[in-house]
Amino acid sequence: MSQRAVPGFRVRRSGPLALLQDAGRFGVRHLGVTQGGPADLHGWAWANHLVGNSWGATALEITFGGIELVAERDLTLAVAGADLGATRDGEALPGWQSVAIREGQVLAFTQPINGLRAYLAVAGGFSAEPVLGSVACVVREGLGGHDGLGHTLAEGDLLRVGEGGGRGGDVRSAPPTERPDYRQTARLALLPGAQIGGFTGRSLFDAFNAVWRVDDRADRMGVRLTGPRLRCRIESLISEGIGLGAVQVPPDGQPIVLLNDRQTIGGYPRLGALTPLAASRLAQCLPGQEVCLAAVSRERALADYRRFRAVFAGVV
Amino acid sequence: MTGRVTAGLPRLEAAGLDAWMVRLFATIDEANLPWLTALSRDCEAAFGEALVDLVPSYTTLLVVFDPLKLDPELARRRLEAVLAGLTPDADAMDGEIRELPTWYDTSVGPELGRLAERAGMSVAEVIGCHSEALYRVFALGFAPGFAFMGLLDERLECPRLDTPRQRVPLGSVAVAGRQTAAYPAVSPGGWNLIGRTAARLFDREREGFSLLRLGDRVRFVPVDRATFEAQGGDTTPMGEEAGR
Numbered sequence: 001m002s003q004r005a006v007p008g009f010r011v012r013r014s015g016p017l018a019l020l021q022d023a024g025r026f027g028v029r030h031l032g033v034t035q036g037g038p039a040d041l042h043g044w045a046w047a048n049h050l051v052g053n054s055w056g057a058t059a060l061e062i063t064f065g066g067i068e069l070v071a072e073r074d075l076t077l078a079v080a081g082a083d084l085g086a087t088r089d090g091e092a093l094p095g096w097q098s099v100a101i102r103e104g105q106v107l108a109f110t111q112p113i114n115g116l117r118a119y120l121a122v123a124g125g126f127s128a129e130p131v132l133g134s135v136a137c138v139v140r141e142g143l144g145g146h147d148g149l150g151h152t153l154a155e156g157d158l159l160r161v162g163e164g165g166g167r168g169g170d171v172r173s174a175p176p177t178e179r180p181d182y183r184q185t186a187r188l189a190l191l192p193g194a195q196i197g198g199f200t201g202r203s204l205f206d207a208f209n210a211v212w213r214v215d216d217r218a219d220r221m222g223v224r225l226t227g228p229r230l231r232c233r234i235e236s237l238i239s240e241g242i243g244l245g246a247v248q249v250p251p252d253g254q255p256i257v258l259l260n261d262r263q264t265i266g267g268y269p270r271l272g273a274l275t276p277l278a279a280s281r282l283a284q285c286l287p288g289q290e291v292c293l294a295a296v297s298r299e300r301a302l303a304d305y306r307r308f309r310a311v312f313a314g315v316v
Numbered sequence: 317m318t319g320r321v322t323a324g325l326p327r328l329e330a331a332g333l334d335a336w337m338v339r340l341f342a343t344i345d346e347a348n349l350p351w352l353t354a355l356s357r358d359c360e361a362a363f364g365e366a367l368v369d370l371v372p373s374y375t376t377l378l379v380v381f382d383p384l385k386l387d388p389e390l391a392r393r394r395l396e397a398v399l400a401g402l403t404p405d406a407d408a409m410d411g412e413i414r415e416l417p418t419w420y421d422t423s424v425g426p427e428l429g430r431l432a433e434r435a436g437m438s439v440a441e442v443i444g445c446h447s448e449a450l451y452r453v454f455a456l457g458f459a460p461g462f463a464f465m466g467l468l469d470e471r472l473e474c475p476r477l478d479t480p481r482q483r484v485p486l487g488s489v490a491v492a493g494r495q496t497a498a499y500p501a502v503s504p505g506g507w508n509l510i511g512r513t514a515a516r517l518f519d520r521e522r523e524g525f526s527l528l529r530l531g532d533r534v535r536f537v538p539v540d541r542a543t544f545e546a547q548g549g550d551t552t553p554m555g556e557e558a559g560r
Contacts (some may be wrong), residue, residue: 025476026368026369027368027369027373028369028460028525029369030356030369030371030372030456030530031379031456031460031461031518031525032456032457032460032461032462033456033460033524033525034460035369079402085326093560131520132520132525138394140459140503141459141460141501142458142501143520154509191330191333192330193329193331193332194331194337194339205535217539226494238343238373238374238375238376239373239374239455239457239464240337240373240374240375240376241335241337241371241373241376241377241378241380241457242337242369242371242378243330243332243334243378244332244334245332245379246331246332263347263457263458263459264371264456264457265373265455265456265457265458267458271331271362272332273331273332273333274332274519275332275333276333276334279387290460294540298330298333301333302333302383302387302388305333305384306384311383
């Protein structure tokens with residue numbers, strides 16, 4: 001980023017987890033370095049888009065809420081993704097649209113109302129030194145984020161932003177069709193994988209007809225689903241590369257959907273992989289929520305993904 | 317692709333919207349490496365700008381691409397063409413020889429005794445056996461710079477711990493099954509710990525970041541405590557918050 005960086009926000013109170021995320025860390029997975037990036041690509045992309053940032057700009061992923069930020073200057077911002085009860089100086093802050101904040105005002109996030117992860121974008125983007133080509137913050141690997149060391153935000157931390165981000169401009173808002181109700185049971189599109197034939201017929205029926213519950217063992221590495229026990233004739237494989245959204249089934253028969261911070265290689269058989277948008281949708285589910293899996297064709301998944309990305313192509 | 321052929325291989329497998337899994341072999345073998353290296357190189361040339369990541373492992377290569385730049389069906393056809401013309405990379409077996417100075421001691425390698433007991437050897441013999449071999453890097457994964465190396469002498473073969481440790485200290489040298497590795501960072505882990513190295517396995521300031529690369533050959537060189545400390549090693553015994 002050649003743009004000069006200036007102070008944007010000071011963290012007044014830290015929440016459970018707030019991480020800077022650009023599109024992700026690519027080209028280093030062969031070294032065991034994970035992808036990172038926003039767990040919900042849809043919310044992250046909209047937050048950036050609403051403040052005029054191009055694809056890939058760094059936004060803040062806030063999980064659960066609990067964080068309070070003080071504006072260090074006048075800024076244009078947008079919050080998309082989850083509704084975590086955001087307020088500006090105590091007044092409810094509208095989500096899914098660009099809003100202005102003045103120097104000294106407090107932006108606070110309380111708790112999940114609809115969804116799990118909110119994305120805060122500022123015009124000009126958040127600014128930090130890239131590590132291995134990316135700002136994506138991966139706590140487990142100690143890479144990226146505001147300090148380059150993979151730390152979640154803590155009280156007193158300073159978030160820098162690209163200069164010139166304070167310009168006002170027209171209010172932009174996302175159409176209602178783009179604002180998901182994350183409380184609804186999600187139908188997660190899954191591309192069947194090579195080992196699907198190894199599962200028993202009964203297990204395949206269960207996989208796509210049962211209602212799955214999001215377990216509390218869920219984080220940016222993966223989300224465990226609980227439900228009927230799936231049986232696969234293949235118990236384990238020689239470890240191999242794992243893609244985003246891969247649905248692996250360990251011997252206990254309870255699937256784990258692998259998200260952005262997953263290990264790069266692994267050895268459990270897989271039902272297949274969620275599409276990028278389905279993985280994003282799952283990342284907004286709270287423990288205890290119900291989801292369904294629905295097989296989808298590659299053609300259909302690609303068409304959906306192209307339509308999604310077209311919104312953000314080349315528009316600033 | 318000609319040479320080592322297993323029925324039905326090589327095979328292209330669906331691995332999500334943005335990836336194909338190229339399955340080349342059915343078993344772990346050093347002789348897989350020249351093929352995997354050649355395949356990685358040819359994929360880089362064939363995919364160009366559309367390539368996102370290549371993740372080689374023991375028998376496979378995951379090819380990740382941008383589906384907006386290259387249609388998945390077209391990507392599949394390119395991979396088929398690459399496989400049809402694939403010849404092994406003769407240089408792959410000459411990977412660098414890396415030495416990892418290792419302090420073998422029960423204070424930092426609590427499973428030395430377990431290995432010795434299983435093998436019917438003394439601890440000194442276990443250390444000799446582990447450090448005499450030249451290991452090959454078969455895969456990187458689990459964590460940045462974590463190299464899966466093999467094959468371990470079968471007398472030292474030992475299952476993973478029943479309960480993984482929450483916190484394995486930086487530089488821990490470990491074995492599991494017929495593999496060995498060194499932990500590049502503090503992390504959870506279920507392998508048997510036998511020593512510690514002060515080598516910097518992953519360094520963001522280093523060209524290429526990771527000390528060990530696919531195909532490298534690695535020797536663990538026994539050093540004494542004083543040498544290990546002089547190299548910057550942390551001698552804090554296990555269970556006392558080592559590796560901070």
